[in-house]
Structures are given as C-alpha cells and as structure tokens.
Amino acid sequence: MKSVLGIIIAFDNDNDLRELTEHRTVAAVQWGGRYRIVDFMLSNMVNSGIYRVGILMKDKYQSLIDHVGNAKDWDLSRKNSGVTILPPYSYSKKASPLVTGEYRGKIDALAGAVDFLQKNKADYVVIADGDIVANIPLDEVIERHEKSGADLTMVCTKKQKDSPFTTYVELNRKKEAVDIRVGDSNDGKCKHVSLGVYVMNRQYLIHMLSDCVTHNCIHFEREFLSRALIDGTVAGYLFNEYAIKIEDTADYFRSNMDMLDKDVRDEVFKRTRPILTRIKDEAPTYYGDEAEVDDCLIADGCRIEGHVENCVLFRDVEVEKGAVLKDCIIMEGGRILSEASLKHVVTDRNVVVRNGRTMMGDEDYPITIAKNSTI
Template sequence: MRAVGIILAGGNSRKMQELTEKRAVAAMPIATSYRAIDFALSNMTNSKIQKVAVLTQYNARSLNEHLNSSKWWNFGRKQGGLYVFTPTITSDNGYWYRGTADAIYQNLDFLKKCHEPYVVITSGDAVYKLDYNKVLEYHIAKKADITVVVKELSENEDATRYGTVRMNESARIEEFEEKPMIAHSQTVSTGIYVMRRRQLIDLIERCAEEERHDFVNDILIRYKNLKKIYGYKISNYWSNISTVDAYYKTNMDFLKPEVRDYFFKQLPEIYSKVSDLPPAKYNPGAVVKNSLVGSGSIINGTIENSVIFKKVYVGNNCVIKNSIILNDVYLGDNTYIENCIVESRDTIRANTRHIGENGVKVVVEKNERYAL
C-alpha cells in the first residue's frame, strides 16, 4: 500500500482505574484472546500496510512483550516491518512524550526515512475493523489535506468523552470540539487520520517550534479553517475502551451473536499473539450460560453472561454473573462474583463475595501468590 502506519499507544487513562496500574490501555485484554492493539495492527496488515510504528510510553512492558515478534500480524518479511518506539533521551531532548504530536515529533526520523506518500495514524485502544484503503481512496478523491474517520453515535451514548465534529453537505469538517462539556453533535472522531507524509512532517515540525504538543488541539482544531479536513463516516462496529464502563461494555458486546460472528467468523481476520494452551476444561457439575471461556481455564462452578479469559480456575460452587475475569485468576470455592471486573493474576479467597452495586466494580486482590 502507499501508506505507512503509526499507532499511538503511549497514553494511560485514569478512567481505567486500577486496570492500567500495570499495563497500557492498548494492552488491555479483549474477548478472551486478543489485546486492544491487535485490532489496529490487524487492520494495518489486512490493508496491506507493511511498515507500522507503534509509539509506546506508559506501563509499556506488557505491551512490548506482546509486540516482541511481528510474525503474528505478518509484517515485514523483506520490506517494511513492525517498529516499537519508546521515549529516548538524546542530547537535544530529555522529555517523555508530552502529547500525541510530540510523540510523532520525537520519532520524526522514522517518517523522514520512509518513502510511502501517505500516513495512516490510529490509536491502539479501539475495537473495530476497517479497510484503510477505502479511507485513502476517499482522501484522494476529496483532495483533502487531512481525513478523519468519524462515527455517528446513538442518541443515548455519551459523546463528551470523544472529539465531536460537525460536517457540511460535502463532509468537510466545519466544527471540531475535543471532549466538550456539552456535546452539540453525536458524530465523533474515532482517532483515525489519513494525510500526506510530507505534510504531516511539516505540521509536526511547526508544532514543535511553537511548543505545541497535542495532535488534535494543535493540528486538527487549530488548522480546521486553513486546511481541507474531511470526515469519512463508518457504520460498522467501533468501540473505544478508555473507561472502565466502556471496557466492560465492549467485552460484554462479544456475548452478542452478531458481534462474535463479525469479529470471529467474517473476513478479514483479527490476529493476535498465540499462546499454546489446552482447551478449557469443564468438570462435572459446571454450568456455563451465554459466556466466553478462554483456553487453559478449568471450570467447576456456574458462569452466566460473563467473559472468562485464559488460565482461570473457577472453584466448586462458585457463581459468576455479568462479570469479566481477566487472565490467570484463581477463584476459591463458594465465591460469588457479580457485575465485576477481576484483575489478572488475582487469587480470590474461598467464601468471598464481590458485587458491583453502583456500576461495575474493579476487584484487585493484592496477595502474595506471585511473591519473589
């Protein structure tokens, strides 16, 4: 393809509470066998983008481990490849990434050495499928300076945690508000952008000269009247996971047959790093209703409307309802979990009850099971 990919995976969301204390948002597990960044990476390789840079920063260890080989997403056989960049101290720069534009600026050499005429920029914290070729064709047809992929939310969804846009009849963006107090539009930016590589380099260098560091505020919003910025509207499934409630809802969406069919059975596929684990084991007396259970798990109790990730042990007489149990959790006998997200590598002691009464409860047991 005629584009190079950049995935912005360095952010950390406080709205994820304890879930991002030890991992980046882009490394959050999704639907038993994926990480959030897998969706952006799979879309890149399915769009025949062979050169992709992932910009990481906060709590990057888990994410870097996941990205330790590009073979899972079929990048870079002889040309291109998967590049992982973290902030680097140089003689000119002693900063962490101070924003999304600054993250690109600190790795501008990568873009300058590329030969592809276009750049696809996306975040690593959204669950979706998209052919970036179609966005690029639209971008060229419109003779746009920047194309922003947008999504129309339903009336009951909260648009204030996104950038909201208003477009005219020709789909040119006339108004762009980043995380407004009151949303005047239900059309939101998905954080996916297409533009010419040379123009991106110029805009990023200008931002750096003016000590501006944010891509949305300092490029999209600042230049919306000077540059031709168009919106490309998508209608298929798209979900951002940057809050606890959104993360919970996204995983629960995979319990719907149509969502499972869309991601698991319809082409193009979503790829991920494969771990060699045996299939889930259901012992006599186990009851599982409308749930996803990851490989390597052993189930003894009752599970309803829940997502159980890999290597989870569910003890005798346990009841799990409307909950997400992350990787490598041990649930002791007679445990009751409802409306919760249980953090990975937890040991939930026998005869314990955890119920999320006012929304989703994040359960973190700081135990000594993994003591050195």
C-alpha cells in the same frame, strides 16, 4: 494503493481504566478472552496492506513489547518492513530537530519520531490510537482520502455518549468537518465522534508537526486538528459498524459484554478481515460434572466446576464448585474459589477470590481488582 506507513499511538493520554492500567497501557490490556486491544489496530493495518508500522510508546510498555514481540503473528516479521518499536524519543535531538526535550503528548511523540517519518518514503501515513475495538477497512479510508482531496481524513462514528475524553465532530453534507470539540458535545450539535484514526500525506504531517512544535502546541486533537481545520480541509469517513474507544472501565466492560451478541461478533470478527493475535497453545477447557455455563466466552486452558453466566473468561481461569459468576470478566490465571459470588466484576491477571467472598458492582461502574491481588 499507494505506499502507506502506519503509526499506532500506544500510550495513554486521557482515560480512566483505574487498576487495569497500573502496570500497562490501554493498548496492552487483555480483551475478549484471548486478545489485547492493540491487536485490532495492528490487524486493521495488515488487512489493509499496511506492512510498515511504528508503535509509539511512552511508559509502562514492557507488557506491550512482550505481546508484540517480533510481530510474526501479524505477518509483520519482514525483511524490508514490519514493526518498529518507538519508545520515548527514539531519535536524538540531533537526528530529529523537532525534539524539544519534553514529552507531553501525541504531538511531542510524533515530533520525536520525525526521523522515522522521513526515512520511510511512504505517500501516506495512517495515525491510529491503540485503544480502539473495531474492524476498520483502512484501505477504503485511504482510497476515500485520495478521492476527496482533503488535507486530512478522520474516521468517525455516531455519537454514543458524553465524555470528557472524547473528540466530537460536526460534519456537513459533503462529509467535511466544520467543527471539532474535545470533551464537549456542544449541546448535541456534534453528532459524530472521532475514533482516533487519521489519514494524511506524509509530507503534510511532517510540515504540520513542525508548525505545531514552533507554536508550542502539545495536544493533537485540540491543536493539531484545529489548525488543520482552520488552514485546510478535514474530511470525515463515517464508519457505521461496531466500534468503541476504550476510555474507561465502563467502556471496557461494555465492549467485552457486547461480544456475547453473535451479531456484534460477526461485525467485529470477519473471516475476510481476521483479528490476529499472539498464538498460545493451551489444552482445551475442562467442564466438571456440576458445571453450569450459560452464554459465555471462555478461552482454552480453563477449569470450570461452578456456575458461570454471561461472562468472559481468559486462559487458565479456574472456577471451583459452588462459585457463582454473573456478568464478569476474569483475566488470565484467575482463581475463583468455592462459594464465592461475583457480579459485574473485572479481575486483572492472577487474581484469587477466596472462599465465600461476595462482590457486586454495576454495569456502568464495575468493580475492578488489580493484578496479583487476593481478595
């Protein structure tokens, strides 16, 4: 495979995760008991032989930096490659002539890092959003892009829902995009959605960024992709395995609950393409004599003495005697005290639910409790 540069867009544009993103970006949100959402795209790149990765950030990025660190857990702590953290306008206007002085979205972020793109003499660039839960064979996507001769290839999946944040795509029989719409499914015409993963030639990307900046384009999906569709060929790579973009709390809740299904887990967590994350050594979880646990994902370091059903529990969670959890996600450091009853609830880190408290949400609109709260 020719040399490839990966860029992960790890800041928020359009999403509604409410309390979960008050202190962090979607990419840094904890997921699945022991992961962060950004782990999926980092792992996808490493599994596909992409060892030069830039992570574009905008704000609320301390949590993400703490998690990625030197990226050794993803085998990206290397002498001549590895991860490059790209905060807002990492390069000055003098170094990057496309920097305009404003920071309005993906195009500005990519334009601000044009010097990074020019220094890395890769043949191709994979641009990916950091809010994707999927195990995508990017090496196959790149190979398909080379064979198609298209200017740009976008990874698509079947339409799952109507959303104002989603980019919808209509493909012809040749798997070429003929229509791209944002937040509008065109009354069912667009049968696929973009996963926010794009492959293109590096020089083509630099040219398109220059063209977009000179025309004051700021929205990647509406303007960059539209110009690519009008002026050239945009191919679609259909990914038919499990994939979801985390755009709101319902997506976050559903994606975690989906992992309770073994068939879904087997699609996402493959032995040949492992999802890597930062390793933390914890003691095994303790289950009390009266603990009742049914169909759950529970990380190390927990203490379970109550009733837990259809839940995802992160590290160091404590559920006291008499507490009942059903269809809940409890992040690291959560404390559910005796006689508390929760259903369809998502708690951020270090949340304490006091004795006897009762809370009930819905699978389409789960209750979310902010970090460090006491209820």
